[in-house]
Amino acid sequence: MGPGPINADPRVSQVLASPLIGQFDPAMTAFMTQTMELYRTVFRTANDATLVVDGTSRAGIEAAIVSLIAPGDRVLVPVFGRFGGLLAEIASRAGAEVHTIDEEWGRAFDQQRVIDEIDRVHPRLVAIVHGDTATTIAQPLDQIGPACRERGVLLYTDTTASLGGNPFEMDDWCVDAASAGLQKCLAGPSGASPVSLSDRAVAVVRTRSRVEAGIRAPGDRVDGDVIRSNYLDLGQIIDYWGPRRLNHHTEATAMLYAARECARLLVLEGMDHAVARHARHGAAMAVGLQGLGLELFGDQTHRMHNVIGAVIPDDVDGEAVRGMLLSRFGIEIGTSFGPLAGRIWRVGVMGYNAREDTVLTTLAALGAVLARLGTRHRDPAAGVSAAQDWYDAHALAD
Amino acid sequence: MGPGPINADPRVSQVLASPLIGQFDPAMTAFMTQTMELYRTVFRTANDATLVVDGTSRAGIEAAIVSLIAPGDRVLVPVFGRFGGLLAEIASRAGAEVHTIDEEWGRAFDQQRVIDEIDRVHPRLVAIVHGDTATTIAQPLDQIGPACRERGVLLYTDTTASLGGNPFEMDDWCVDAASAGLQKCLAGPSGASPVSLSDRAVAVVRTRSRVEAGIRAPGDRVDGDVIRSNYLDLGQIIDYWGPRRLNHHTEATAMLYAARECARLLVLEGMDHAVARHARHGAAMAVGLQGLGLELFGDQTHRMHNVIGAVIPDDVDGEAVRGMLLSRFGIEIGTSFGPLAGRIWRVGVMGYNAREDTVLTTLAALGAVLARLGTRHRDPAAGVSAAQDWYDAHALAD
Numbered sequence: 001m002g003p004g005p006i007n008a009d010p011r012v013s014q015v016l017a018s019p020l021i022g023q024f025d026p027a028m029t030a031f032m033t034q035t036m037e038l039y040r041t042v043f044r045t046a047n048d049a050t051l052v053v054d055g056t057s058r059a060g061i062e063a064a065i066v067s068l069i070a071p072g073d074r075v076l077v078p079v080f081g082r083f084g085g086l087l088a089e090i091a092s093r094a095g096a097e098v099h100t101i102d103e104e105w106g107r108a109f110d111q112q113r114v115i116d117e118i119d120r121v122h123p124r125l126v127a128i129v130h131g132d133t134a135t136t137i138a139q140p141l142d143q144i145g146p147a148c149r150e151r152g153v154l155l156y157t158d159t160t161a162s163l164g165g166n167p168f169e170m171d172d173w174c175v176d177a178a179s180a181g182l183q184k185c186l187a188g189p190s191g192a193s194p195v196s197l198s199d200r201a202v203a204v205v206r207t208r209s210r211v212e213a214g215i216r217a218p219g220d221r222v223d224g225d226v227i228r229s230n231y232l233d234l235g236q237i238i239d240y241w242g243p244r245r246l247n248h249h250t251e252a253t254a255m256l257y258a259a260r261e262c263a264r265l266l267v268l269e270g271m272d273h274a275v276a277r278h279a280r281h282g283a284a285m286a287v288g289l290q291g292l293g294l295e296l297f298g299d300q301t302h303r304m305h306n307v308i309g310a311v312i313p314d315d316v317d318g319e320a321v322r323g324m325l326l327s328r329f330g331i332e333i334g335t336s337f338g339p340l341a342g343r344i345w346r347v348g349v350m351g352y353n354a355r356e357d358t359v360l361t362t363l364a365a366l367g368a369v370l371a372r373l374g375t376r377h378r379d380p381a382a383g384v385s386a387a388q389d390w391y392d393a394h395a396l397a398d
Numbered sequence: 399m400g401p402g403p404i405n406a407d408p409r410v411s412q413v414l415a416s417p418l419i420g421q422f423d424p425a426m427t428a429f430m431t432q433t434m435e436l437y438r439t440v441f442r443t444a445n446d447a448t449l450v451v452d453g454t455s456r457a458g459i460e461a462a463i464v465s466l467i468a469p470g471d472r473v474l475v476p477v478f479g480r481f482g483g484l485l486a487e488i489a490s491r492a493g494a495e496v497h498t499i500d501e502e503w504g505r506a507f508d509q510q511r512v513i514d515e516i517d518r519v520h521p522r523l524v525a526i527v528h529g530d531t532a533t534t535i536a537q538p539l540d541q542i543g544p545a546c547r548e549r550g551v552l553l554y555t556d557t558t559a560s561l562g563g564n565p566f567e568m569d570d571w572c573v574d575a576a577s578a579g580l581q582k583c584l585a586g587p588s589g590a591s592p593v594s595l596s597d598r599a600v601a602v603v604r605t606r607s608r609v610e611a612g613i614r615a616p617g618d619r620v621d622g623d624v625i626r627s628n629y630l631d632l633g634q635i636i637d638y639w640g641p642r643r644l645n646h647h648t649e650a651t652a653m654l655y656a657a658r659e660c661a662r663l664l665v666l667e668g669m670d671h672a673v674a675r676h677a678r679h680g681a682a683m684a685v686g687l688q689g690l691g692l693e694l695f696g697d698q699t700h701r702m703h704n705v706i707g708a709v710i711p712d713d714v715d716g717e718a719v720r721g722m723l724l725s726r727f728g729i730e731i732g733t734s735f736g737p738l739a740g741r742i743w744r745v746g747v748m749g750y751n752a753r754e755d756t757v758l759t760t761l762a763a764l765g766a767v768l769a770r771l772g773t774r775h776r777d778p779a780a781g782v783s784a785a786q787d788w789y790d791a792h793a794l795a796d
Contacts, residue, residue, distance in 0.1 A: 002420055004648070005418060005420060005421060005648050005649075005651060006418070007417055007418045007419075008417075008418050008652075013414075013415045013416075013417070013418075013652075014415055016411075016414035016415050016652055017411045017412055017414050017415040018411075019405055019406075019411070020403060020404070020405045020406050020411075020581075020587055021405075021730075022400055022403060022724075022730045023403060023588075025724065025730065054453055054454050054457070054588075054589060055452055055453040055457060055629065055647075055650075056452050056629075056647040056648050056649075056650055057647075057648065058628070058629050058646075058647045058648070059452070059453060059457075059629050059647075062627065062628060062629045066627075082612050082613075085610075085611050085612035086610065086611075086612065086628075088611065089610040089611050089612070089628055090628045090629075093624060093625070093626050093627060093628050094626070095626075181648065183418075183648055189418055189650065189651050189652035189653075190421075190452075190647075190648040190649060190650045190651060191452060191589060191650025191651075191652060191653045212483075212484065212487040213483050213484075213486065213487050214480050214483035214484065214487070214735065214736055215480075215735065215736070226491060227491070228491050228492070228493075228626055228627075229460065229464075229491060229626075229627060229630075230456070230460060230484075230487055230488045230491050231453065231454075231456050231457050231460045231488075231630070232627075232629070247735070248456075249453075249454040249455075249456045249457070249588075250402070250403050250454050250455065250456070250579065250581055250588040251403075251454075251588060252453075252454055252587065252588045252589025252653070253403060253587050253588060253589075254406075254411075254414055254587035254589060254652070254653070254656070255587075255589050255650070255652070255653065258652070326420075326423065332419075332420045332423065337612065337613065337645070338612060338613070
């Protein structure tokens, strides 16, 4: 029940153990094509270039950034938590001229402020986190995206923590590039990163991508700018997933099975239903934490459905609480980074763990641990009571 | 039975489905530490910096190269097959001044020729493939390594195709950096890349690695050269695996389980035994292919134990044979790349498939397909007969 990685849906775990097949076996390439289509539904996009990068969510972020920007390109990164800082770091290593603006941790940017900064800086790319687990906040993008498009600026967003559990409309919001991971609302293991690129973004990548020596065909470009990474060159990866079936990396078959199953389960459930499920159980957890007398962290109007921050009360040692929950109850919750390290707990309600039983069990255990370790009096069952009352008042139709 | 990826050992497949745990859970960090120790045995090294990169074998190659060399550094790449070309490509994208020398595909370099070239070029790094699946050839390194060490030159080698099935002595041969993959002799799925760095290599990486903004501690360097990739910055990855437990990527838990199990099974068997097993079944396959009247490709004195090349005879369509083997018998064999595409078949005998039953079944099926599709007369059972005779003459002691 931490901010991710979380335990996988057992159906996803099972497919990992399926027999492996060769990377150009027709069954394998058919799986790849199915996976592309499933992720179009997950990202809410018609983008052809929707695929999976073989690496953790961070590999997907770096693939998007290093493929889209050339050294010297100006990149604007609005930072509202640790993972905005990571985007700036990755863009800087890729040689970009990075401009950042900062919002207080626990708040989302006013979109107009970002748009004004775009007009001031004139970046080639805006890179922004959609949901920053470090702060539990989701950033609205529905105005930033169209503003980028009008101005001919590319928009990349990191949806690792948010996709599948919060509204995300890649095409409607005019997002040009998005990446994700399996280990949050997608209910799978870390290690594969779904990525989608708009046709505009693909056109930019095509000006920089180069088919590697040894398998180049007549007509493939050989001169000019080149993407600094071979492994994360999205142009080559698109041609590996696409009809050309270019030999690039050796597809990580087991992780592909997992990525496909994660998307299949979400599509089977329906994206709207999955988002509503995360909203429901996240709300119950928030109410339960308040029931235990804890103060929620951050602007709750922009809270991600799937991660709830709670201020660690001053009568307990936050790490002792986390330690007892993990070692005695087998329940993991997180703290945060930087200015929030040791100041807040982060409780995840996501993927396979976005369920009533996991919410109530976690609240019961946390109540008991607070009663044992805290010096202030609390009713250990108050969290459970509040959440159960909330569930009863918000019963689902049959 | 292709040149890899191959089907995994069922014991490896099973661990992929194990429950996931948090990345800083003491159980998880203990798994990571065990995995480091197991891979020290596999690489035959005492290197502290022995770990797993989250990505395919190509990610491990790029991590080593981009972390070790700064833009402008001179790199010598002796190329004797497709994957030497890949090393040159990756080094070039990392900004190196790349010098290549070429050997005919199907032959290994005379080591003195490489040493002479080192003396002429004075590179900072020599990057060379250990076993190139494209040509089936393994490159001797036992003289190149000491020559590099005497001259203060770093030696990196790609052991993706060879490790576990062929002799490899990281420390005795003075190799500074090596990377591998799970999908060949390690009998696992593609998607994790074991990497080991000597202390000398780590010292070089430390001059370039930078802890990313947001989690930097006082005393961490902030100025000077920086590794161009964040995801593949081996300095940060070493600190993630090491006592500092620096937050970097979210460890790919399922693939870590697989990487650990691959090494555990090899260590349990004994490295010498595993190498001998690959030698045994590879030899039987080679004898069997010759029994079918096929000419072996490449210098057999330097052939990898685990991949055998056979020249496609002129009376059959090589792709039709491969297609019938796959679609009707469920057996995959490979062709090759570039000048060898369509000219040779490559048959893999590696990992879980390095067994008598797989060798004999493959030869039986290939004999039958050649009888059906070839226009020249052949005894369909001649491959099996030759291999069975060889096994009978080389019976293992009880």
